[in-house]
Amino acid sequence: MEKNIKILVVDDFATMRKVLRNLLKQGGYENIVEAADGIAALQIIKNEKIDFIISDWNMPNMSGLDLLKTVRADKELSDTPFLMVTAETLPERVISAVKAGASSYITKPFTADVLNEKIAKIMEKMG
Amino acid sequence: MDKKFIDAFVAGTADVIKTMAFVDTKPGEPYIKKDNIACGDVSGIIGLTGAVIGSLALSFSESCILRIVSNMLGEEITTLNEDIRDAVGEITNMASGGGRKILADGGLNITAAIPTIVWGTNHSIMHVLGGPSIIIPCSTADGSFVVDLCLKEK
Numbered sequence: 657m658e659k660n661i662k663i664l665v666v667d668d669f670a671t672m673r674k675v676l677r678n679l680l681k682q683g684g685y686e687n688i689v690e691a692a693d694g695i696a697a698l699q700i701i702k703n704e705k706i707d708f709i710i711s712d713w714n715m716p717n718m719s720g721l722d723l724l725k726t727v728r729a730d731k732e733l734s735d736t737p738f739l740m741v742t743a744e745t746l747p748e749r750v751i752s753a754v755k756a757g758a759s760s761y762i763t764k765p766f767t768a769d770v771l772n773e774k775i776a777k778i779m780e781k782m783g
Numbered sequence: 784m785d786k787k788f789i790d791a792f793v794a795g796t797a798d799v800i801k802t803m804a805f806v807d808t809k810p811g812e813p814y815i816k817k818d819n820i821a822c823g824d825v826s827g828i829i830g831l832t833g834a835v836i837g838s839l840a841l842s843f844s845e846s847c848i849l850r851i852v853s854n855m856l857g858e859e860i861t862t863l864n865e866d867i868r869d870a871v872g873e874i875t876n877m878a879s880g881g882g883r884k885i886l887a888d889g890g891l892n893i894t895a896a897i898p899t900i901v902w903g904t905n906h907s908i909m910h911v912l913g914g915p916s917i918i919i920p921c922s923t924a925d926g927s928f929v930v931d932l933c934l935k936e937k
Binding site (some may be wrong): 669670671672674675678681714742743744745746763764765766767 | 798802803852
């Protein structure tokens with residue numbers, strides 16, 4: 657599987673971005689960029705070719721859900737794989753993420769294996 | 784406070800620490816705490832509403848949280864820096880989510896606010912209900928932490 661994809665990690669907690677980077681590295685992904693919220697993420701997405709987005713749900717300024725909706729509404733970005741991350745486990749949350757076009761959904765806490773399997777499955781589906 | 788709340792949040796906390804930091808947790812005997820002085824060196828607190836109202840706090844000794852966060856980040860952290868405070872907020876958030884998931888499976892829906900972090904010697908934990916709270920002391924190979932719960936069923 658392609659490991660050189662550029663992954664954008666979006667989370668308002670700097671430490672969680674570091675944790676995600678560490679887990680992704682364990683899966684062989686090294687090409688990682690970071691953003692602290694949805695607005696910063698959009699700036700990056702517009703300036704760089706991003707192959708995969710991993711975003712936290714709850715963030716100030718622009719939530720992960722709003723970022724997802726914005727990405728899906730943009731013709732040039734709409735196909736970008738989008739993995740939603742949250743500590744929330746309520747079924748309504750999963751449904752609203754899927755309805756908004758999330759490629760998949762992962763609940764914290766998770767291991768490197770679980771995260772990297774999710775990414776692999778999404779990338780497989782994308783062909 | 785019903786034992787199921789204690790069990791759920793202790794299990795949620797232990798799961799986060801085991802999954803994200805590979806650290807095993809051994810819970811001890813619960814006791815009641817009447818003051819608001821934290822049991823640890825750095826604490827996260829999160830408000831809860833729904834089937835219960837109140838708050839969950841996690842309070843870590845320095846040695847314990849340094850090991851947990853070092854393992855989470857894959858790099859050695861030796862002082863209580865910004866990474867540690869950030870991580871305590873995230874751990875508190877995830878522990879709350881894990882405990883709430885267990886309770887939701889039993890039909891008790893609870894939502895959480897955004898965690899706040901406090902630190903320093905003898906810092907205070909200000910529970911939403913004021914107190915008293917139930918402390919569940921937990922030990923790990925690298926030091927201790929407590930689950931500090933102050934809840935009222937609706």
